[in-house]
Amino acid sequence: MSQHTVVLLLGSNLGNKKKNLEHALEKIKENGNQILKISEFLITKPVEFASSNIFCNIATIISTNLSPIQLLNFVKKIEIEMGRVNDSKIYDGYHDRIIDIDIVKYNELLFLSERLEIPHKKHLFERDFSRLLLKDFI
Template identity: 35%
Template sequence: MNDVFLSIGTNIGERENNLKQAVRLLQHQFEVINVSSIYETAPVGYLDQPSFLNIAVHVKTSKSPFDTLFTCQAIENELGRVRDIRWGPRIIDLDILLYNHENIEAENLIVPHPRMYERAFVLVPLVEIAPNFACEQLAQARQKLDTLDREKEGITQWKTIATVDEFVRSES
């Protein structure tokens, strides 16, 4: 089984419910091991939009990296993702951050995610759910997180999540 770490973000509609729906759909395709707390973050890139809610999710799968990407994109489509503005508002965004210990560079997939180390809204939840997962990329993420100014990055813990089941079953 492959260990995969995903980042999920949303800033349109019922944001917490969007995250829950995405995790529920992930559960149909993968073994969902852990979900981070929910973090609220200021937008990056395109600034004229609402704040995001972000989580990290650890899943196990027998799928290849490209099948995992296809599944994530299918979930985005099912939830109504529209790609109008780069870094713009979105109902849901699923990104593969890490796939095992692998480095992948293909036209449609780069792992580790190419901007992962620049974004506290990705690193904070990722490090939270992988405190004991040992790989070079996570060691680098932990080190980079120590140098980021979380307040300047506009990230705050919005809600603590105890378990995956609690998260997907709770009312928004």
């Protein structure tokens, strides 16, 4: 199976945020995925919704043999296992969350489906915190 280089963004604004991110990274390593690079943690205010809970965010580059949809299913499973109940695509809006894992880039692939858009345009072009995290990754 061929390996693919993928950029992910992770965020948490509930509970022990840094520990949530570290736990998610450990779970990402399952299934033969390899963590190649991790950014520093970045503390940010919520974007596109109001909350008094600040976020802790990181970016990571992984190597995976999963297809884009397989990877999406895998990270959504991690979110559910960690206790996330409000997926923004399903509930049509953003909410506080214990973990959020977004696929930002997958090789140089351009991909669009109802569930997934690669590259993730909001993170690449609209969100200042994302551009800051990704500056050394893209």
